[in-house]
Amino acid sequence: MPRFTRLSVEDIRFPTSRQLDGSDAMNLDPDYSSAYVVLHTDTGLAGHGSAFTIGRGNDLVCAAIKAHEHLLVGRTLEEFIAHPGAFWRRLNSDSQLRWIGPDKGVVHLALAALVNALWDLYAKTVGKPLWRLLADFTPAQFVACVDFRYLTDALTPDEALALLQPLEATKADRIAQLEAQGYPAYTTSAGWLGYPDDKIRRLCREAIAEGWNHLKIKVGRDLQDDLRRLAIIREEIGWERKLMVDANQVWDVPQAIAWTRELARFQPWWIEEPTSPDDVLGHAAIARALEPLGIGVATGEHGMNRVLFKQLFQARAISFCQIDSCRVGGVNENLAILLLAAKFGVPVCPHAGGVGLCEFVQHLSMVDFIRVSGTWAGRVCEFVDHLHEHFEDPCRIQRGRYLAPTRPGHSTEMRAASRAEFAFPAGAAWSR
Amino acid sequence: MPRFTRLSVEDIRFPTSRQLDGSDAMNLDPDYSSAYVVLHTDTGLAGHGSAFTIGRGNDLVCAAIKAHEHLLVGRTLEEFIAHPGAFWRRLNSDSQLRWIGPDKGVVHLALAALVNALWDLYAKTVGKPLWRLLADFTPAQFVACVDFRYLTDALTPDEALALLQPLEATKADRIAQLEAQGYPAYTTSAGWLGYPDDKIRRLCREAIAEGWNHLKIKVGRDLQDDLRRLAIIREEIGWERKLMVDANQVWDVPQAIAWTRELARFQPWWIEEPTSPDDVLGHAAIARALEPLGIGVATGEHGMNRVLFKQLFQARAISFCQIDSCRVGGVNENLAILLLAAKFGVPVCPHAGGVGLCEFVQHLSMVDFIRVSGTWAGRVCEFVDHLHEHFEDPCRIQRGRYLAPTRPGHSTEMRAASRAEFAFPAGAAWSR
Numbered sequence: 001m002p003r004f005t006r007l008s009v010e011d012i013r014f015p016t017s018r019q020l021d022g023s024d025a026m027n028l029d030p031d032y033s034s035a036y037v038v039l040h041t042d043t044g045l046a047g048h049g050s051a052f053t054i055g056r057g058n059d060l061v062c063a064a065i066k067a068h069e070h071l072l073v074g075r076t077l078e079e080f081i082a083h084p085g086a087f088w089r090r091l092n093s094d095s096q097l098r099w100i101g102p103d104k105g106v107v108h109l110a111l112a113a114l115v116n117a118l119w120d121l122y123a124k125t126v127g128k129p130l131w132r133l134l135a136d137f138t139p140a141q142f143v144a145c146v147d148f149r150y151l152t153d154a155l156t157p158d159e160a161l162a163l164l165q166p167l168e169a170t171k172a173d174r175i176a177q178l179e180a181q182g183y184p185a186y187t188t189s190a191g192w193l194g195y196p197d198d199k200i201r202r203l204c205r206e207a208i209a210e211g212w213n214h215l216k217i218k219v220g221r222d223l224q225d226d227l228r229r230l231a232i233i234r235e236e237i238g239w240e241r242k243l244m245v246d247a248n249q250v251w252d253v254p255q256a257i258a259w260t261r262e263l264a265r266f267q268p269w270w271i272e273e274p275t276s277p278d279d280v281l282g283h284a285a286i287a288r289a290l291e292p293l294g295i296g297v298a299t300g301e302h303g304m305n306r307v308l309f310k311q312l313f314q315a316r317a318i319s320f321c322q323i324d325s326c327r328v329g330g331v332n333e334n335l336a337i338l339l340l341a342a343k344f345g346v347p348v349c350p351h352a353g354g355v356g357l358c359e360f361v362q363h364l365s366m367v368d369f370i371r372v373s374g375t376w377a378g379r380v381c382e383f384v385d386h387l388h389e390h391f392e393d394p395c396r397i398q399r400g401r402y403l404a405p406t407r408p409g410h411s412t413e414m415r416a417a418s419r420a421e422f423a424f425p426a427g428a429a430w431s432r
Numbered sequence: 433m434p435r436f437t438r439l440s441v442e443d444i445r446f447p448t449s450r451q452l453d454g455s456d457a458m459n460l461d462p463d464y465s466s467a468y469v470v471l472h473t474d475t476g477l478a479g480h481g482s483a484f485t486i487g488r489g490n491d492l493v494c495a496a497i498k499a500h501e502h503l504l505v506g507r508t509l510e511e512f513i514a515h516p517g518a519f520w521r522r523l524n525s526d527s528q529l530r531w532i533g534p535d536k537g538v539v540h541l542a543l544a545a546l547v548n549a550l551w552d553l554y555a556k557t558v559g560k561p562l563w564r565l566l567a568d569f570t571p572a573q574f575v576a577c578v579d580f581r582y583l584t585d586a587l588t589p590d591e592a593l594a595l596l597q598p599l600e601a602t603k604a605d606r607i608a609q610l611e612a613q614g615y616p617a618y619t620t621s622a623g624w625l626g627y628p629d630d631k632i633r634r635l636c637r638e639a640i641a642e643g644w645n646h647l648k649i650k651v652g653r654d655l656q657d658d659l660r661r662l663a664i665i666r667e668e669i670g671w672e673r674k675l676m677v678d679a680n681q682v683w684d685v686p687q688a689i690a691w692t693r694e695l696a697r698f699q700p701w702w703i704e705e706p707t708s709p710d711d712v713l714g715h716a717a718i719a720r721a722l723e724p725l726g727i728g729v730a731t732g733e734h735g736m737n738r739v740l741f742k743q744l745f746q747a748r749a750i751s752f753c754q755i756d757s758c759r760v761g762g763v764n765e766n767l768a769i770l771l772l773a774a775k776f777g778v779p780v781c782p783h784a785g786g787v788g789l790c791e792f793v794q795h796l797s798m799v800d801f802i803r804v805s806g807t808w809a810g811r812v813c814e815f816v817d818h819l820h821e822h823f824e825d826p827c828r829i830q831r832g833r834y835l836a837p838t839r840p841g842h843s844t845e846m847r848a849a850s851r852a853e854f855a856f857p858a859g860a861a862w863s864r
Binding site (some may be wrong): 026027028029030031053054055056058059060061062066067094095096097098099100102103104105107108109143148149151152165249252253254255274275276277278279281282285302304305307308310311314315351361 | 459460461462482485486487488489491492493495496499526528529530531532533535536537538539540541580581582583584585588633681684686687707708709710711712713714717734736737739740742743746747755839
């Protein structure tokens with residue numbers, strides 16, 4: 001079994017701000033970036049992982065990844081495989097690093113990159129795509145991936161087991177369904193704030209032609225502008241398709257309620273990130289106010305950790321749970337959130353986009369379908385058509401659905417040529 | 433008026449782990465550290481600020497401070513003085529850096545250091561200690577220090593004004609009281625987990641002799657050990673003095689309730705950090721369970737931002753609000769929390785210790801007394817007798833009270849000789 005020898009860390013940035021791809025009411029000029037790590041072993045096999053940032057500060061996450069090196073070097077993949085939850089807890093429990101989190105911000109983004117690299121290595125070692133590796137676990141193995149610290153008031157290991165066991169008998173059917181049909185997705189490609197109206201119209205038509213039935217747009221900068229753009233989009237996509245709106249945290253609670261009420265005539269399926277991602281009670285207040293209008297509250301891409309998600313569920317603050325593969329502490333912590341979501345009956349609709357987030361998080365939606373929630377009804381995984389060409393195993397979309405990955409690993413490996421070209425600041429993309 | 437020219441950042445670490453000073457159930461071997469910044473200006477005047485960490489990762493906070501430099505250089509102290517809340521918001525709103533927070537973790541610790549340096553410069557420029565500068569503001573000036581983003585569902589600027597105005601008439605009396613008597617404090621010096629029983633006994637006797645009436649100890653590693661140490665301490669200090677216990681986040685919610693019930697016979701005044709600092713609803717559940725026992729819940733030293741505190745108040749989750757001068761975004765955000773605490777009627781009992789936290793936070797307790805809560809009844813500010821000798825304006829304790837600082841500034845400036853000796857890793861303290 002491979003023994004970990006060292007981490008190499010790369011600061012990779014794409015100059016996306018030049019096109020306003022990814023612009024929204026909060027994030028005006030993002031340069032989509034990746035704090036990228038390769039976990040090297042003595043067998044030559046390596047695990048790849050990364051965290052997503054939008055430019056400045058990517059170097060901080062890279063340094064935070066490196067700061068965890070002493071917790072890995074000398075240990076083996078076998079130890080991780082034997083007790084993934086306990087191993088995760090050790091990685092997350094360096095008391096000195098914990099002080100500058102805990103479980104949040106730069107150090108937790110770093111943990112996400114490392115943990116996903118561990119899973120990539122594990123999946124490559126056993127020759128399976130990550131979703132399949134996790135699908136093939138016994139319920140006990142699956143539960144052993146989770147660190148239940150701070151969760152037992154909402155979910156105990158025994159309750160988690162009891163959630164998983166009834167779905168075992170029908171697991172194979174869902175694997176076959178997934179492999180045949182792919183996992184349902186939605187597109188955000190048409191809806192960035194920086195795009196002119198004619199581009200929005202064109203992108204809507206292209207999306208329909210490609211088979212999309214769920215579209216999301218950005219709102220929150222200017223109400224009249226939002227109303228005009230929503231009218232254009234409803235004209236183009238009709239009223240049967242689902243339309244979601246995303247405010248990217250710009251509002252206070254009363255403003256979120258008032259503004260979303262104005263948008264209600266366009267029947268948004270959900271309002272995403274209406275306020276601070278930390279405000280559980282604020283989201284709950286917004287949810288109560290919008291319930292009568294049939295608009296659900298969605299959040300999670302900035303949800304810092306499992307404790308935040310636990311509370312969002314306990315307070316009935318969200319109707320859609322938007323996990324992110326690299327914001328919480330990687331695969332293990334996301335499995336905890338999938339279990340919590342199942343316990344509280346909230347559908348998981350992951351956040352994606354960025355650099356590789358679609359590639360990474362699709363595995364988790366598939367695992368959720370196969371063995372945690374056991375359904376894809378009312379669930380969609382985000383898709384944004386950016387930067388996939390840089391990955392060795394890019395996600396594949398067909399008629400608005402993610403096809404199940406077939407290559408071993410977590411789909412986290414970026415092409416070496418891309419990593420060289422977009423290395424910051426020395427790569428060709430930045431020096432020319 | 434001074435114009436900001438550059439930041440110089442210093443990684444300063446004290447090898448405290450060699451003595452087990454500061455050891456608790458979560459933090460086993462802290463090296464008390466300071467991510468230290470000097471904000472230079474074109475007049476020669478400089479502001480000093482720092483964030484406290486416990487070792488590894490201090491370099492990350494230093495780098496995060498430096499990453500904010502472009503937001504300050506070229507701007508003037510006059511701009512800050514004119515609109516401190518708006519200036520704070522700009523410093524906190526670099527959209528790319530915001531992504532790796534927001535308002536939490538490494539980037540927010542960095543903001544704390546910078547913001548406190550701004551206030552140090554401001555107070556030095558006008559020749560007043562910080563507490564006095566803030567005491568002399570008009571209510572409108574005071575409210576203008578706060579960024580109300582994400583707070584208006586709990587507190588609007590008008591409500592804040594209405595809280596402050598009735599206390600104006602009696603402000604001068606409280607200033608005189610403070611200058612005559614000092615602000616009430618409590619000591620944690622006797623209670624670290626790493627100390628043997630005879631040392632605890634000796635430290636209790638010393639504390640009583642010095643006039644302390646409030647003592648705190650660490651708990652949560654081993655129940656029998658906690659019971660033995662609490663018995664020793666009650667033997668030494670009697671039952672009139674207040675005794676507080678601090679679990680440093682080691683418990684889940686059900687365990688926190690069960691364990692604290694076992695300690696109840698020693699009549700702790702509060703249980704501090706019983707679980708994850710992010711768990712508003714968990715703290716509320718613990719508070720409900722312990723209410724009948726007369727034990728209050730305290731937390732806040734790891735409370736990441738004003739949104740977290742807002743919710744702790746809204747959920748009635750805490751009986752004691754433990755602000756920290758360097759965990760949230762510095763003075764401005766702490767003024768927001770003081771106002772929220774006053775609105776919800778929760779006493780503020782700051783966290784201190786670390787490197788300079790006593791020096792810094794005493795100013796905020798004094799401001800709270802003079803013009804926000806208007807009282808010190810039921811309030812104590814933490815004191816730990818570590819590392820004060822390294823500061824230019826060390827806090828002064830007399831008979832268990834903080835004497836009001838008289839030197840201009842925020843008491844944030846560390847002696848140059850100390851900064852040189854404990855510079856990491858090149859200083860004499862580390863190289864010998």
